Amino acid sequence: MKNRPARSLALIGLLAAFALVTFVIESQIPSPFALPGVKLGLANIFTLVALPLLGRKEAAAVLTVRILLGSLFTGTTVTLLYSLAGGVLCYVVMALVYQPLGEKLTWVTSILGALAHNLGQMAAAMIVLGKNVLYYAPVLVLSGILTGLFTGLAAGFALKALRAVKKDR
Amino acid sequence: MWKKHKFWGILFSLLFLSALASLLPLPRLGKGHVARITSEGKVIKEIDLDLVSEPYEFTVETSNGYNRIRVEKGKIAVIDADCPDKVCQKTGWISGSLQPILCLPHELVIEILGEGSEVDAISGGVS
Numbered sequence: 001m002k003n004r005p006a007r008s009l010a011l012i013g014l015l016a017a018f019a020l021v022t023f024v025i026e027s028q029i030p031s032p033f034a035l036p037g038v039k040l041g042l043a044n045i046f047t048l049v050a051l052p053l054l055g056r057k058e059a060a061a062v063l064t065v066r067i068l069l070g071s072l073f074t075g076t077t078v079t080l081l082y083s084l085a086g087g088v089l090c091y092v093v094m095a096l097v098y099q100p101l102g103e104k105l106t107w108v109t110s111i112l113g114a115l116a117h118n119l120g121q122m123a124a125a126m127i128v129l130g131k132n133v134l135y136y137a138p139v140l141v142l143s144g145i146l147t148g149l150f151t152g153l154a155a156g157f158a159l160k161a162l163r164a165v166k167k168d169r
Numbered sequence: 170m171w172k173k174h175k176f177w178g179i180l181f182s183l184l185f186l187s188a189l190a191s192l193l194p195l196p197r198l199g200k201g202h203v204a205r206i207t208s209e210g211k212v213i214k215e216i217d218l219d220l221v222s223e224p225y226e227f228t229v230e231t232s233n234g235y236n237r238i239r240v241e242k243g244k245i246a247v248i249d250a251d252c253p254d255k256v257c258q259k260t261g262w263i264s265g266s267l268q269p270i271l272c273l274p275h276e277l278v279i280e281i282l283g284e285g286s287e288v289d290a291i292s293g294g295v296s
Binding site: 104105107108111137138139141142145146149 | 173174192
């Protein structure tokens, strides 16, 4: 992959575009829970796929494009701040654990990432609002595990399928 | 391989359950010390008395007159009013749901929500 920068760049663009569309569509769906900060995080599927498929730097690029453009399309600067705090922490944790865990345990990587994401958002909320929001932590842990499992399984299946396609060639 | 899946599955299940468990008593804790102030039939303020760190006062004014309310950690009282009977003022501090503060001339009600069944609510009210 490293020897083929054009292919890598194209895949980054493709995954970033997928992630962005998913992110925008998801933001249009009203949350089934009336809780702030609780959402599926489907766009994270693409970061999860990009990490083992393309590498750390490439996944970071996918994530950065998605967050910057996603906030531009859907929200305000405050959204950007929350997204960045959550996204960066989520990425750092996932980048650290995806290799030791392996692709079959993508759902574990995903849950850990989702938990880190929620932790980052909570920290940002504490700084922005100047209030102690720790009492909200259990809600975010619950949603992080559920949504992380869901997106992780989706990413795991996607990875399996993509690897199979590669073998055929 | 399945061992690892099991390990993480159990770990996250435990975390999930503990988060769920820590969430359950929260609503009950929050209740019992939320004071709701109703003026002329409308809820104008809800204060979580457990979260009050610094005592403070404020005035509720209506066309009929005013009530000055003081809030401290865990309790609330009307400390001044220009109504003729001053029943609200004489009620004193309340901290439980057993006795609300009423000011009939000004149509003011201060009640503490939830099932705070503390004995102190009455003895505190009489003093």
